[in-house]
Amino acid sequence: MEVDKMDENEWRYHGEGNKSLVVSHVQLSIVLRLLKYPAEDSENPPQTVEQAFRQVQNIVDFSSNVMSCLLGEKFVHSGEVVKLPLEFVRQLSIKVQHQRPASRRDKVMDIYSGCALCLPNLTSPTLHQPTHTPTLCIEIKPKCGFLPYSKHVSQDIKTKVCRFCMHQHYKVAMGMWKRRSRYCPIDLFSGNRQRMHFAIRQLIEEPQNNLKIFKGGQCIFSSLEGIDDLMDLNSLLHHLRPYFQYGNNRINSHMTSKALLNDFIQVLVNALLSAGSGDGGVVMDRRGEGWSSCEASMFNKERTRHGSQGSPSNSVLSRLRQTQMLDTLDIEGLYPLYRRVEQHLQDFPKERTRLQMDGPYNEAFLEKLQKCPSDDDGSLEYAVSKVHQYRVAMTAKDSQIMVALVPSCEEEEDDEGLPSQRQLRDFVSSRPPAFSYSVSILDLDPKPFDNIPRQLHLDHNIVSCYLRSGCALPKGALPSHSGLFSAAEREDCTLLFHPV
């Protein structure tokens, strides 16, 4: 990419979150991730060019020096800061504006600094061998995968019902979503294939901002408001069918929607349980507490009692959960330590730099959080380490997993495009076809120190809402189901399983 020859016509809108907007290159497998500001700041940039550059550099440093060490290098792509011509950024901002969802337009793209993060496009990765079939990518924002076990937790319900499930009640009550999702992160992180399968099925039923599916770099399934087609299950199945039509199903050119979805989920579960690129670890992660189930999960309770085993310790889910669990005190136990640090910074503002509250995110920062004493000795250092740990855990709780899949049998076609012997074996077997896959974790930005009071406030609101009205919300607030699964099947997900 030559930054002095940037042309907005070579880029297209790709997606956005709360803090950044992403555009992808039409030919190269790269994306630019640009900062966003509140719309009221659109006339006057809220920070200088130097500050914006530092913010983007901090994101790169935090990802490469901190998160990559905790999550595993193979899952993390930190990218690099690029400086873009301001005219290009302005034209790009105009070009993408009409494609942006209304709910995100309370913020505007940063057109002042010219700084952006350049990353590999994880929805259209460059594969070792070129294939004819577009890559299928599944993006999951799994959220927090454990129940807090800290002695500081004041409300018993927090140790029984997970934060995501409680938050769903709050989100519906606040009008953020029309229906509650029945996805439960504790099921996804359980390592139990049936529970994971169930969790992913719930994501498909009600994706909210927790699931997106891409084909050849284009989003084909998500719940972006105003684009109903994107949430159409039949359309998703239509896209998936060519990837899963195999064996007798392929020969008869008939495969039921249930079987298709079942295979798709099974392949996804395999990738999530793998070590990221196929070396398949089997050491199970049983570290820490919180393996039990969430009482609000709709997964059959009897099965849960026998089914929690943890994910393989080198899987993406296990690494993510271990990092999330750096939040050992819960926000309720962390907040007094935040106050200790805040008080110190009020008295000695210059200490903010020495304590690395806003970076730099280097080895010293990582060391601070790794060498935290196990007990509170009343020191500032203890409080700072716990705050750093908490912020890292918050990043891990808000990141996304991207699984890229490409049918591996394609590489086995002979010169005339006919299937190989192994493919022929697949034709007559009843298992899903083999896929090559790669797994990555994205959105590993540092969470600001000053956000911590908001966390406490939100935690309080979520729990109060759940206790007040949550458990008693009318059934109508649950997803209106797609019709793919009958009521009995929703209760008993094993009906959809092939033996593994």
Ligand SMILES: O=P(O)(O)O[C@@H]1[C@@H](OP(=O)(O)O)[C@H](OP(=O)(O)O)[C@H](O)[C@H](OP(=O)(O)O)[C@H]1OP(=O)(O)O
């Ligand atoms: O607080 P949560 O759990 O609602 O998470 C926020 C996310 O909401 P979610 O519940 O996933 O819809 C929220 O996502 P959405 O904007 O709702 O898509 C952001 O990711 C936010 O992070 P940041 O402030 O942009 O750095 C997230 O805030 P942090 O808590 O990570 O700071």
Ligand SMILES: Nc1ncnc2c1ncn2[C@@H]1O[C@H](COP(=O)(O)OP(=O)(O)OP(=O)(O)O)[C@@H](O)[C@H]1O
């Ligand atoms: N490297 C990448 N390759 C492909 N797509 C990406 C990449 N990075 C981000 N995206 C897409 O852009 C979307 C928005 O990016 P991202 O989640 O980083 O934004 P954000 O504003 O930081 O999110 P949040 O709301 O969590 O703060 C993602 O959901 C994903 O679909």
